[in-house]
Amino acid sequence: xxxxxxxxxxxxxxxxxxxxxxxxxxxxxxxxxxxxxxxxxxxxxxxxxxxxxxxxxxxxxxxxxxxxxxxxxxxxxxxxxxxxxxxxxxxxxxxxxxxxxxxxxxxxxxxxxxxxxxxxxxxxxxxxxxxxxxxxxxxxxxxxxxxxxxxxxxxxxxxxxxxxxxxxxxxxxxxxxxxxxxxxxxxxxxxxxxxxxxxxxxxxxxxxxxxxxxxxxxxxxxxxxxxxxxxxxxxxxxxxxxxxxxxxxxxxxxxxxxxxxxxxxxxxxxxxxxxxxxxxxxxxxxxxxxxxxxxxxxxxxxxxxxxxxxxxxxxxxxxxxxxxxxxxxxxxxxxxxxxxxxxxxxxxxxxxxxxxxxxxxxxxxxxxxxxxxxxxxxxx
Amino acid sequence: xxxxxxxxxxxxxxxxxxxxxxxxxxxxxxxxxxxxxxxxxxxxxxxxxxxxxxxxxxxxxxxxxxxxxxxxxxxxxxxxxxxxxxxxxxxxxxxxxxxxxxxxxxxxxxxxxxxxxxxxxxxxxxxxxxxxxxxxxxxxxxxxxxxxxxxxxxxxxxxxxxxxxxxxxxxxxxxxxxxxxxxxxxxxxxxxxxxxxxxxxxxxxxxxxxxxxxxxxxxxxxxxxxxxxxxxxxxxxxxxxxxxxxxxxxxxxxxxxxxxxxxxxxxxxxxxxxxxxxxxxxxxxxxxxxxxxxxxxxxxxxxxxxxxxxxxxxxxxxxxxxxxxxxxxxxxxxxxxxxxxxxxxxxxxxxxxxxxxxxxxxxxxxxxxxxxx
Numbered sequence: 001x002x003x004x005x006x007x008x009x010x011x012x013x014x015x016x017x018x019x020x021x022x023x024x025x026x027x028x029x030x031x032x033x034x035x036x037x038x039x040x041x042x043x044x045x046x047x048x049x050x051x052x053x054x055x056x057x058x059x060x061x062x063x064x065x066x067x068x069x070x071x072x073x074x075x076x077x078x079x080x081x082x083x084x085x086x087x088x089x090x091x092x093x094x095x096x097x098x099x100x101x102x103x104x105x106x107x108x109x110x111x112x113x114x115x116x117x118x119x120x121x122x123x124x125x126x127x128x129x130x131x132x133x134x135x136x137x138x139x140x141x142x143x144x145x146x147x148x149x150x151x152x153x154x155x156x157x158x159x160x161x162x163x164x165x166x167x168x169x170x171x172x173x174x175x176x177x178x179x180x181x182x183x184x185x186x187x188x189x190x191x192x193x194x195x196x197x198x199x200x201x202x203x204x205x206x207x208x209x210x211x212x213x214x215x216x217x218x219x220x221x222x223x224x225x226x227x228x229x230x231x232x233x234x235x236x237x238x239x240x241x242x243x244x245x246x247x248x249x250x251x252x253x254x255x256x257x258x259x260x261x262x263x264x265x266x267x268x269x270x271x272x273x274x275x276x277x278x279x280x281x282x283x284x285x286x287x288x289x290x291x292x293x294x295x296x297x298x299x300x301x302x303x304x305x306x307x308x309x310x311x312x313x314x315x316x317x318x319x320x321x322x323x324x325x326x327x328x329x330x331x332x333x334x335x336x337x338x339x340x341x342x343x344x345x346x347x348x349x350x351x352x353x354x355x356x357x358x359x360x361x362x363x364x365x366x367x368x369x370x371x372x373x374x375x376x377x378x379x380x
Numbered sequence: 381x382x383x384x385x386x387x388x389x390x391x392x393x394x395x396x397x398x399x400x401x402x403x404x405x406x407x408x409x410x411x412x413x414x415x416x417x418x419x420x421x422x423x424x425x426x427x428x429x430x431x432x433x434x435x436x437x438x439x440x441x442x443x444x445x446x447x448x449x450x451x452x453x454x455x456x457x458x459x460x461x462x463x464x465x466x467x468x469x470x471x472x473x474x475x476x477x478x479x480x481x482x483x484x485x486x487x488x489x490x491x492x493x494x495x496x497x498x499x500x501x502x503x504x505x506x507x508x509x510x511x512x513x514x515x516x517x518x519x520x521x522x523x524x525x526x527x528x529x530x531x532x533x534x535x536x537x538x539x540x541x542x543x544x545x546x547x548x549x550x551x552x553x554x555x556x557x558x559x560x561x562x563x564x565x566x567x568x569x570x571x572x573x574x575x576x577x578x579x580x581x582x583x584x585x586x587x588x589x590x591x592x593x594x595x596x597x598x599x600x601x602x603x604x605x606x607x608x609x610x611x612x613x614x615x616x617x618x619x620x621x622x623x624x625x626x627x628x629x630x631x632x633x634x635x636x637x638x639x640x641x642x643x644x645x646x647x648x649x650x651x652x653x654x655x656x657x658x659x660x661x662x663x664x665x666x667x668x669x670x671x672x673x674x675x676x677x678x679x680x681x682x683x684x685x686x687x688x689x690x691x692x693x694x695x696x697x698x699x700x701x702x703x704x705x706x707x708x709x710x711x712x713x714x715x716x717x718x719x720x721x722x723x724x725x726x727x728x729x730x731x732x733x734x735x736x737x738x739x740x741x742x743x744x745x746x747x748x749x750x751x752x753x
Binding site for chain 1: 417452454456457498501502503
């Protein structure tokens with residue numbers, strides 16, 4: 001049976017060209033970029049080239065890119081680094097209820113340390129209100145951290161608009177763009193963001209690497225201590241082969257943004273059309289206009305996520321739900337709770353299908369047919 | 381239901397606990413060529429203050445074993461159903477002064493009901509578990525037989541399974557002995573081969589029973605008395621004691637050791653007496669409620685068979701008379717010690733487990749023993 005991977009928002013397969021580049025780097029570049037000898041310089045050159053590619057992709061300068069172990073570390077560095085470097089200016093932080101846990105749990109930790117955090121609510125589409133944001137903003141706000149596009153439902157936030165509002169404000173503006181980067185064109189100046197997090201494995205790069213964009217002049221306390229790598233903001237010998245692969249993945253992604261968006265939009269339509277023609281009772285979650293096209297979150301009436309996902313897996317369709325289910329513990333998705341409220345049926349019947357490379361329209365159709373079959377068999 | 385299909389066409393969901401028995405059950409089925417899926421069931425949240433729960437460790441073992449065997453694995457959560465159907469009953473029974481058997485209820489309502497339904501939703505033909513019991517086709521019905529390891533036989537806990545449930549059940553290790561199960565696990569190099577068997581009630585685990593129960597039910601200490609009204613000491617709360625119990629009374633002095641004989645809920649008194657064979661511990665008949673039988677075939681109103689009144693007890697010959705509303709009168713061939721209301725009475729015909737019920741009232745020569753609860 002052919003398996004159809006529709007969980008690209010969780011992680012994505014590496015692009016074949018990325019694998020080739022990493023392999024080449026592993027074979028030829030072994031030096032430590034901090035070393036003064038020839039081998040070190042060779043590694044430094046490769047690393048700088050990679051960093052340059054990453055920077056260009058978001059309209060940043062090379063020295064504004066801090067390589068990290070991934071999105072979580074980028075978010076943590078942004079949040080703790082900003083909070084600790086600016087605590088003399090205030091202790092107020094604004095975020096949303098639908099952030100990734102890398103942001104939410106970092107904010108909760110800061111609350112325990114005496115910072116005050118406002119968690120903006122979202123509407124049923126998963127979007128915050130700019131008016132609510134204005135009301136929440138205070139003179140002593142030091143950090144605003146808003147997700148660019150949500151990983152569970154795909155809804156995007158008015159980042160540029162908020163960025164504009166914060167131009168004359170002391171608050172540092174961070175956006176977690178982990179799910180959006182590689183799908184949407186992002187430019188840090190157009191968005192007016194000071195910090196921006198990216199992860200490599202969401203866009204067909206290797207796992208274990210990501211970056212934090214840090215606008216020049218923005219103070220940031222270090223979270224790692226050791227050598228002077230990454231301008232002392234992130235100690236530790238750089239993972240050169242991963243950085244090379246990451247850069248290759250970004251290069252490929254940046255060259256195909258529009259095509260990707262069109263393809264994934266098409267996949268959405270196919271998937272939805274099949275469900276409609278199969279007369280399945282469903283509802284697409286998220287925003288009609290502001291969304292990441294590769295994330296398709298659907299509520300199926302009368303379904304239970306637990307057996308639904310297993311059935312999909314047995315049928316070779318790999319999808320996921322926002323609720324973490326570790327060792328059978330159900331933790332309803334905080335994103336869906338924020339959108340629909342606690343105890344609502346959407347928490348138990350929503351599935352996320354997410355698209356990426358290696359798919360065809362036929363595969364999407366086949367997956368939708370299999371999904372419809374399961375729903376018809378199990379929905380009550 | 382005689383299977384004519386090739387095993388590869390038969391999907392079996394194995395309920396995996398992370399223990400050696402269910403590991404070997406899954407391993408054997410896979411070896412026989414079935415389409416096997418391992419599922420870990422989480423019924424109880426015992427997350428500690430550091431966010432760690434034993435279920436995570438057990439699930440890790442399930443993952444290791446499934447990867448070794450080469451079968452897919454998943455987890456499913458029945459915490460709510462378990463709380464509603466098993467734990468609430470467990471507390472109610474204790475409140476009423478009885479000694480419930482949550483494992484019987486768990487098998488009836490969770491493992492072979494909610495979990496079985498889940499398995500069927502995944503397209504399973506059968507649900508398999510690592511119980512020491514056997515199922516066999518006889519005269520167009522499935523009968524449940526004792527596990528061949530007499531010391532491990534678990535039909536006592538499975539007595540409430542109906543014919544509809546048994547039709548979908550497999551017990552792959554019921555026809556082998558425990559030490560053979562360990563041996564198979566070791567030879568196959570399964571990660572759980574040397575894992576210690578779990579003991580006690582599943583949601584309490586290794587914890588102190590008294591401490592656990594006191595979190596849910598208020599304990600009312602009171603007097604320990606003999607039937608003559610002589611005060612022998614203090615008890616910590618009637619719910620902590622069960623009929624025939626010796627340990628934990630703290631009564632010293634001369635003569636034979638002291639045992640729990642019964643309870644007076646109204647006066648909050650625990651009756652105690654001396655001697656393992658104290659005559660008040662013996663009874664000659666009981667009435668049971670919620671009688672259930674594994675077969676759908678009509679039962680005679682009165683019949684003879686053997687019975688167990690607690691796990692791992694020798695069978696006693698009995699006469700069963702079926703009454704209205706799922707009740708039964710069960711009369712013993714000879715007096716039996718420490719029959720405890722709330723526990724299961726399970727009936728056997730030779731190797732076959734016929735079914736059973738919950739012990740309600742206990743009699744000695746047709747006089748009700750009011751003091752046992």
